[in-house]
Amino acid sequence: MLKPLLARVHQKYRTVGFPDQPPVLPDRMRGRPEIDSTKCPEGCRSCADACPTEAITIGDKGVRLDLGRCLFCPECERACPEGAIRMTPEHRLAVSRREALVLGPEPFQLAQALEQKTRKLFGRSLKLRQVSAGGCNGCEADVNVLNTVVFDLGRFGIQFVASPRHADGLLVTGPVTCNMDSALRATYEAVPPPRLVIALGACAISGGPYAGHPEQRNGADGLFPVDLYIPGCPPHPITILDGLLRLLGRIDSSC
Amino acid sequence: MKAAAPNALHNGEPVQLGDIPVPTITDFRERVLQACEGGSRIAALFGQPAADGNTRLFAVMASDVKGQLALWSAMVPDHYPALTPSCAQAQGFERELAEQWGVHPDGHPWLKPVRYHHSYREGHDAWGRSAKSPIQPGVTDFFAMGGDEVHEVAVGPVHAGIIEPGHFRFQCHGEQVYHLEIALGYQHRGVERALVGGPNKRTIPFMETLAGDTTVGHTLAYCEAVEALAGVDAPARAQALRAIALELERLANHTGDLGALADDVGYLPTASYCGRIRGDFLNLTALLCGNRFGRGLIRPGGALFDLEPARQSQMVERLAQARQDVTSAVELLWNSSSVRSRFENAGPVSRETALELGLVGLAARASGIERDVRAQFPSGLYRFAQIPVSSYHSGTVFARAYVRWMEIQRSLAFISDQLQALPHGPVRAEIGPLAPQHLVVSLTEGWRGEICHVATTDATGRFAHYKVVDPSFHNWMGLTLALRNQQISDFPLCNKSFNLSYCGHDL
Structure with a gap:
């Protein structure tokens, strides 16, 4: 009986403080990407060409990245010659509408509470x-x-x-x-x-x-x-x- | 029979397609059966469409004793005499052959679909179905037992927990299970077919999600296949990082499984601790590459991430803590008589049965078979740094739990050693074009067991065919036999002791 009790003491209290405290995440975590289309060289399609799921489109308003297709792999970031696309450890990604998953110049709309x-x-x-x-x-x-x-x-x-x-x-x-x-x-x-x-x-x-x-x-x-x-x-x-x-x-x- | 020497090759050794002997189907059968009698097993058996409309069979035979593979090939029309009646381990492969290419293995004792899809060779269906008639998953014949008090229990495809789908049918008399039959295919995503014509941008995501809990194992098997075909070796440092990642994957899954086994017998302390410690191992993989499952880490030619000194010492520190925690959590199991009494006699698979079915990985080792790719067919770092094979004789749930624990300790020691002696240098080498008209067999020891990838290239060096054999493909039949004469209430326990992959099987 003593062994389970000693183990219990050893294992400690382990529940994370989230959401009251910020989460502890790996520094290399690939969360929400940041896009700065102003850095894009004219006609460059490196990120879109590297994306395995065609999540990236390049149009008049610059680069758009559909998080609904994104595999959060390192390919676009590595392909970009100018650092215009960067994976950040930002963990907040959930949204309420499909369109809100498309990252662009507009602010990212996180999920809304139910009515x-x-x-x-x-x-x-x-x-x-x-x-x-x-x-x-x-x-x-x-x-x-x-x-x-x-x-x-x-x-x-x-x-x-x-x-x-x-x-x-x-x-x-x-x-x-x-x-x-x-x-x-x-x-x-x-x-x-x-x-x-x-x-x-x-x-x-x-x-x-x-x-x-x-x-x-x-x-x-x-x-x-x-x-x-x-x-x-x-x-x-x-x-x-x-x-x-x-x-x-x-x-x-x-x- | 021709006197040609067996076409011997090693793990990761490319061969020219033209050099592979193509005996008649009669000779092919004889050679495969002889190899099986001689102690070899079928690592892969598959068909590839040939230009003349026939199907070219390939058999990859593995001899654990010699550490050598043998490759046989034959052309077959729409049917041939099945191997299964003489060699039980061919049963799943021959069903797959029938389903994919409409090649009928005559005399197969229970020729049922594997994944429930239409034939890939139009106009050729082993069951004579039309290409237009819909195929319903799980709709097939099942064994049925007669008798007044006999009853059938059907479970799935949607199970009670957060788990992948599959359909299970038990023939029971009271609590006692006489027979279990498993129908899979619900997870079929058409991966193998989509790999043809590659490598391309999606190849890596396919490999990383073939079986999501085995991202490192499958991606490593793929990368070693591609490196072999390109004639490139990954740098020593990358090989070390990849082996560390493979062992971290084993640690996470084995720890999680021991926790889940404890949960299934109601021993909550270990269940609760291991659930958490599993995450600590996943987080170590994330420390290395940013993803808990190792996605984004392994690429042909090496690795995308390095372990710089600060990160390396952090990993050493956290690994030491995890070692203490997992030891404290798991030793409770062996000290608890109530746990042992539930583990010890449940779900036995004898050594003879395991050999006959060609079980691989920890399920085979728990039945007393010394079978481990890392020891017998080593590739990458395992050629230079050995891990002792962990086995146990009883073949029960206890054995499968205990082998996991032995492997946890050995993986921990292995990673610690590697972290102290990481080779210097780059982590990635350039990969050129793949050799045209070649075939390569690539084996790795994933946490469940042997992962076998076989790639063949066309005249331009693209994949003409890509065969994936997840360890689960061999081992599902082991679970069905483990349940014979067991209580149905022990099913969750027996099932968890194998913890097989649905999507790795369904592809």
């Missing part, structure tokens, strides 16, 4: 059903860790449940393979309305690297109305938690 009536329903108790529809187990793994003592999702009243009948919403990962299409739809139908849909990861938002393959549906966007987009490949657990808390209005939208 008051829905928030009253879900704000203090949100039960989610997760469905992996072709996900590689990266997004799934970093959703799973929210249940560890580090993130302790339960303290926010958010819980992943086994039955869609018990759920208030669906969290989808993966590009939605044709072979999961019907199971995903059936799960969605089994969630009683009003229901939320969260698309997590590049695959669930746009198909990610699988976009265009005939074996999949380019993500959950378009199959269901999506209430929260959390981009990444996979998004860092703090990014996911930040998104969920913003949706529930538990993080001040001004910060």
